Amino acid sequence: MLQLVDLTRRFGDKRAVDRVSLSIGDGEMVGVIGRSGAGKSTLLRLINRLIDPSEGKIVFDGTDVAALRGKDLRAWRARTAMIFQQFNLVNRLDVLTNVMCGRLYDIPAPRVLLKWFTPTERALAIQALDRLGMADVAMNRADALSGGQQQRVAIARALMQRPKIVLADEPIASLDPLNAKLVMDALADINRRDGITVLTNLHTLDTARAYCRRIIGMSAGRVVYDGAPAGLTDHVLRDIYGQNAHETLDERLTSTSLPTAALAALAG
Amino acid sequence: MSLDLAAERLRHPEVFRGKGWLRWLLLGAVFAYLGYLMWLFDFSRVFTDLPRVWVIVRLMLDWSGIAEWDHVELWRSMLETVAMAYLGTMLAVVFAVPLGFLGARNVIPERVFHFVTRRMFDGLRGLDQLIWALVFVRAMGLGPIAGIMAIAVAETGILAKLFAEAVENIDRKQVEGITSVGAGFIARLRFAVLPQVLPVMISQTLYSIESNSREATILGLVGAGGIGLRLSERIQINAWDQVAYVIILILVSVALIDTTSRYLRLRLIGPART
Numbered sequence: 056m057l058q059l060v061d062l063t064r065r066f067g068d069k070r071a072v073d074r075v076s077l078s079i080g081d082g083e084m085v086g087v088i089g090r091s092g093a094g095k096s097t098l099l100r101l102i103n104r105l106i107d108p109s110e111g112k113i114v115f116d117g118t119d120v121a122a123l124r125g126k127d128l129r130a131w132r133a134r135t136a137m138i139f140q141q142f143n144l145v146n147r148l149d150v151l152t153n154v155m156c157g158r159l160y161d162i163p164a165p166r167v168l169l170k171w172f173t174p175t176e177r178a179l180a181i182q183a184l185d186r187l188g189m190a191d192v193a194m195n196r197a198d199a200l201s202g203g204q205q206q207r208v209a210i211a212r213a214l215m216q217r218p219k220i221v222l223a224d225e226p227i228a229s230l231d232p233l234n235a236k237l238v239m240d241a242l243a244d245i246n247r248r249d250g251i252t253v254l255t256n257l258h259t260l261d262t263a264r265a266y267c268r269r270i271i272g273m274s275a276g277r278v279v280y281d282g283a284p285a286g287l288t289d290h291v292l293r294d295i296y297g298q299n300a301h302e303t304l305d306e307r308l309t310s311t312s313l314p315t316a317a318l319a320a321l322a323g
Numbered sequence: 324m325s326l327d328l329a330a331e332r333l334r335h336p337e338v339f340r341g342k343g344w345l346r347w348l349l350l351g352a353v354f355a356y357l358g359y360l361m362w363l364f365d366f367s368r369v370f371t372d373l374p375r376v377w378v379i380v381r382l383m384l385d386w387s388g389i390a391e392w393d394h395v396e397l398w399r400s401m402l403e404t405v406a407m408a409y410l411g412t413m414l415a416v417v418f419a420v421p422l423g424f425l426g427a428r429n430v431i432p433e434r435v436f437h438f439v440t441r442r443m444f445d446g447l448r449g450l451d452q453l454i455w456a457l458v459f460v461r462a463m464g465l466g467p468i469a470g471i472m473a474i475a476v477a478e479t480g481i482l483a484k485l486f487a488e489a490v491e492n493i494d495r496k497q498v499e500g501i502t503s504v505g506a507g508f509i510a511r512l513r514f515a516v517l518p519q520v521l522p523v524m525i526s527q528t529l530y531s532i533e534s535n536s537r538e539a540t541i542l543g544l545v546g547a548g549g550i551g552l553r554l555s556e557r558i559q560i561n562a563w564d565q566v567a568y569v570i571i572l573i574l575v576s577v578a579l580i581d582t583t584s585r586y587l588r589l590r591l592i593g594p595a596r597t
Contacts, residue, residue: 105499105502131505132502132503132505136503137504143497143499143503144500145497145500145514145519146519147518156500156506156514159507159514160505162510167510167514212500
């Protein structure tokens with residue numbers, strides 16, 4: 056159980072995240088929606104502690120994560136894997152090494168310096184890649200891959216962390232529709248099969264509706280909606296996306312899902 | 324269409340307000356100064372003494388005594404020079420890599436520390452290798468060790484500064500990705516920073532070996548070992564044929580090192596990617 060209590064982050068005078076209180080159960084798949092600058096990205100980085108909170112608590116199974124430092128903080132980051140919009144792989148390393156980087160928290164310093172991985176780590180990494188259909192490019196350099204492939208490598212890296220929670224920050228915003236579907240399916244799969252909690256920011260409403268049973272809407276750093284996709288009425292959407300929601304919210308325009316026929320054509 | 328010059332001049336006076344006379348005045352001043360300098364340095368000697376240069380050039384071209392030259396000594400000295408450059412540069416790399424990381428603002432975000440390390444690099448690099456060589460020849464005696472030390476010290480400052488700048492220019496996203504998995508300081512440097520700066524480090528090091536091979540020939544002139552010493556000896560005894568031979572030896576060696584390092588650079592880091 057992950058609990059956020061009055062979580063706040065200020066940048067100067069601006070409250071990027073403003074007294075957010077949430078409770079997310081183990082194994083949930085939660086979508087976070089909202090306009091750019093609503094604080095979705097900051098919220099995820101706060102949970103992984105890439106950004107330090109200004110106020111408030113992050114409690115996981117009884118421990119206040121917001122107060123962790125040093126080795127405990129790194130242990131927490133290892134348990135909450137992060138997926139980024141720009142993939143954030145190390146370009147000049149090969150795919151396999153990028154995936155094995157998911158275990159860096161556990162690897163002692165001498166082995167880190169020598170870049171020496173055990174056969175077990177190698178086997179786990181190729182398994183994770185295989186699961187995402189990426190085993191055949193394991194020895195390629197990360198920057199030789201397409202965006203969709205890189206994002207799947209990033210998910211394999213996340214799996215290597217054996218995380219409790221996966222935080223995905225706009226995982227499909229830089230991808231074409233087919234790759235977006237592959238990546239969202241992969242996230243849904245690790246949520247369902249491994250019971251990993253998935254918290255993902257999404258900029259497309261229909262993706263959130265399709266993959267998440269719970270949706271959190273953010274506006275100006277605050278949570279303005281928390282509930283099932285069915286509860287996202289026009290009125291609620293106006294709260295999340297602002298007054299002009301009816302103009303900007305033609306879902307077909309922002310859609311990342313493909314019609315079934317198009318998918319069949321691509322597959323065949 | 325007729326051109327009413329007077330009307331245009333009236334409408335846009337600024338277009339016609341040239342400052343020609345000022346330009347001529349400046350040009351005149353420049354030439355006057357040049358003339359004064361030529362008089363000051365007795366420039367006519369360039370013309371009266373030029374024939375002596377031709378004498379030297381002619382002496383350089385006469386290689387009839389080639390069989391009697393001490394080839395072993397010359398080649399050994401040439402290799403010594405290259406070895407000095409290589410050893411001195413590698414020694415510098417050993418110190419410059421850690422110093423480069425420490426001197427990068429994004430690795431140690433302490434303004435005072437950053438200022439002190441950077442000024443230290445400036446200090447090492449501010450003095451030319453030749454000056455360091457004079458100091459080390461006095462301290463450690465004649466020979467290649469003084470040359471190696473001179474190259475190592477000066478090059479440490481240069482490489483540390485370049486490495487630090489390379490580290491400061493890395494892509495932050497890749498570091499964030501590695502941080503997010505729970506990696507510590509060492510692991511972040513090894514897996515997120517080093518892969519990004521390694522190509523710069525390798526290519527800069529190779530270039531330093533090249534340029535130090537050239538510089539090391541000069542170090543010999545002040546007694547710090549190598550081919551430079553042989554060169555100055557032969558200039559002093561007017562053995563111009565051997566001077567020419569040594570110069571060719573140097574040019575060929577430098578060209579060889581250039582080619583090798585270009586080949587290595589390609590093999591190690593691959594052709595430039597976009």
